[in-house]
Amino acid sequence: MGKIDLIDAHVHLYDEESLSSLRWMDKSLPISCEHTTTKYRAQNWNQGSSPFNFKGVIYIESDVKTDLSCGLEGFTPAVRELKFVIEQSIKEEGLIIAIIPWAPVPLGPQTLELYLNKLFEDINPQQISLVKGFRFLLQDKPDGIMVSRKFIESIKWLASKNFVFELGIDFHRRGDGQYREVGVLFESVKDAAFVIDHFGKPNLAVDGFSDNFNAWKRSMKNIHEIALKNNNAVYLKLSGLLSELDKHAENLSYEEIVQSATPYFEYALQTFGLSRVIWGSDWPVCKLNGGERAFPLWRDLTMDILNSLEASDDLKQRVFSLNAVEAYNIHVS
Template sequence: MEKIDLIDAHVHLYDEENLSSLRWMDKSLPISCEHTVTEYLVQNWNQGTSRFNFKGIIYIESDVKTELSSGLEGFTPAVRELKFVIEQSVKEEGSILAIVPWAPVPLGPQILELYIDKLFEDINPRKISLIKGFRFLLQDKPDGIMVSKKFIESIKWMAKNKLVFELGIDFHRRGDGQYREVCVLFESVKNATFVIDHFGKPNLALDGFSGNLEAWKRSMYNIHETAVKNNNAVYMKLSGLFSELDKHAENISYEEIVQRATPYFEYALQTFGPARVIWGSDWPVCKLNGGETAFPLWRNLTMDILNNLEASDDEKQRVFSINAVDAYNIHVN
């Protein structure tokens, strides 16, 4: 088999100055230190690999501290975050293929446009073209927010402007309530592109595993059917499962992780299809429950599962790069 092109479709970046702006960061965490593009390349690609050709990354906003009620001033951390990522794209030219910043989606299109004008100030137009969508993380937000009128109107605005909405929800901790709201959102918006992060964050804990899997399958089926009915392009991102394990990955055998993860891979491929699943590492967050070798572990685990599922070479290429190119409308050399 020839080498597979790889686009890492879920990477977070931050330097020392940005640490205090991250909503989830704690000084005790092992990733509470600089994580730049250069650091990503050194940690994950310095040794090379016989299986893959690295093509670049897609940057996903890192959940900075923003305040919806404080106007444009409340969005300052997100603006600062983007400028840092743009600097990174200059420093390691060609490594960042797309950027998905934070956006005040619940406030409606009018505020969204004002924010984007502020976001793009003093940025080279060529670099602005890297921005392919937006994310407002929903996994920890109150019920009802994604089905509010202004939220829906913002997503319609994104669809009109051919921008992706990155959908971060949490089945593990929030149950299927958020999934039902996703279906309402999909029924309210037509012709939009969505990327569901981290398999929708299912529960991979061993206790109650089977029941959690079946409930997740039902929700995924409903989401897919609703999306198809409303002509929405929905991609499932194969990422983030280490965070849903009940133990640190180093305390679970490789074979057991494969066993737990395989049903989720299999159902995602069956339900969304090989042309609608995308690989991402969730670096450096993946290291919290996956250890320092989480990146190669997840990359190799994905390939081994795809081999076990008898995926074709074309399907593997789609998972690791082609589908990301299609979803985010990017160009790769």
Template sequence: MGKIDLIDAHVHLYDEENLSSLRWMDKSLPISCEHTATKYRAQNWNQESSQFNLRGVIYIESDVKTDLSRGLEGFIPAIRELKFVIEQSIKEEGLIIAIVPWAPVPLGPQVMELYIDELFENINLQKISLVKGFRFLLQDKPDGIMVSRKFIESIKWMAGKNFVFELGIDFHRRGDGQYREVGVLFESVKDATFVIDHFGKPNLAADGFSDNFNAWKRSMKSIHETATKNNNAVYLKLSGLFSELDKHAENLSYEEIVQRATPYFEYALQTFGPFRVIWGSDWPVCKLNGGETAFPLWRNVTMDILNSLEASDDEKQRIFSINAMDAYNIHAS
């Protein structure tokens, strides 16, 4: 086949000014420097030598320091973040084709509406149309938050507005507890669209691999069946596995990385099907455990695994771009 269109469905951006707003950032981290849209394009893309044709990126909120207890004042970092991303979309016109900002989902629809009015104030209507959904990162939040009444009401409100909910959960560090809560959420909300980040963050450590893998499979199967029963469109993002390795990627052979990741790809394709999986790089976070060349490394790992699983050309095209357009309601330009 010719070049494959690629939409990178999981990208974070920030400049020096925004570093202090990131909840997880530490000055000792190698990515504690600006990672702008221009740097993304320059670092990751050489179109002439690539088998891919970049169609754009989806910006996912970067976990800024918001505070639910302070009302709109506590949401200011997220409002600033969106304005920064809009500026980036202007500087690198055509690169950012969808945005998923932070939202105060646990506070219910009334607060959501107030927040979104504030979020969209003074932003060009054409740029507002880039916002396709919202994320409230759950991987580090207390148990019970996503099954609270107000949280569920917010998700129903989002579904009614055709917004996607980006679901960041963590099997590696939280076990199956968060997956059980996702099952309750999917049971409580019908006809909604969800995107699960980073394979749901399984554990790719070498020791106990079989037990880890089988436990993840059982939990993933359960939430997928619940979603299907309630007519929820759930997409699984093929991203973030470098962060779940027990070693830095440079300390593993390419073959070992492929070997560890392949069962997760295979199960994702078997369970969700080639119409409901989406590729993302998790740039620049992927560089923390994947090194400076993490972006092409992950892209190559994905392609080699898809080839080994005998994915068709059409399936590859869906995974690398078409499914993201469907999930995030992106219209072809």
């Protein structure tokens, strides 16, 4: 087969000025420095020797310091974030093919609509068209937030506008509680599109992972069945597992990482099917536990696992690009 088209469906970007606005950033982190489109292209796009044909990236909001209690003023960091990403898309033309900004989903549709008007102010329609959905990161939020009436009504409103909702939940640190709430959300909202980030963050311990794995499988199976029953299009993003390893990738052999990750890939493909899994790098966060070569490590590991599972060329093309095109309703040349 020829080169496979690749869309990186999970990328964060920020410059030096943006560092202080990131809720999770610490000066001691090795990624506490500029990570822009220019740096992404320089580190990860090697068209000549790569078996992939890079088609672009999907920007996912980077958890800036917003405040739900301060009205529109509390959303200013997210408005600035979108303008920065738009500037980056112009600077490296063709690299950013879709954007998923932050949104105040827990506050209900009325506030959400006011926010979108503010968010898109002074941005031309062509640039606005890059926005394909929204995320309100849930992995560290209090229990109950995503089953509140206003949250559910916001998701219904976004679905009515054909926006996808990006679900950032965490089985590793929060157990199955967030998955149960996702089940309630899927039962309450019909005919909507969702993308679950990072396999739903399972507990990927290299030694003795079977109990964690089986618990994650049960929870994932449950929310998938509920989604199907309510005609929700739910995609699972094959990303983020390097962050869930119990050791730094450089302290593990490649074979150990493959052995640990393969059951999760296999279950994801069996459960969600070849049309509902999407590849993403989680760059630059992936470098925290994967090292500077985390992007090619994750990309190549994905391909090796797909080969070991005897995936067809069609499946590989779907995982690395076509499913992202469908999930986010994007157009690539």
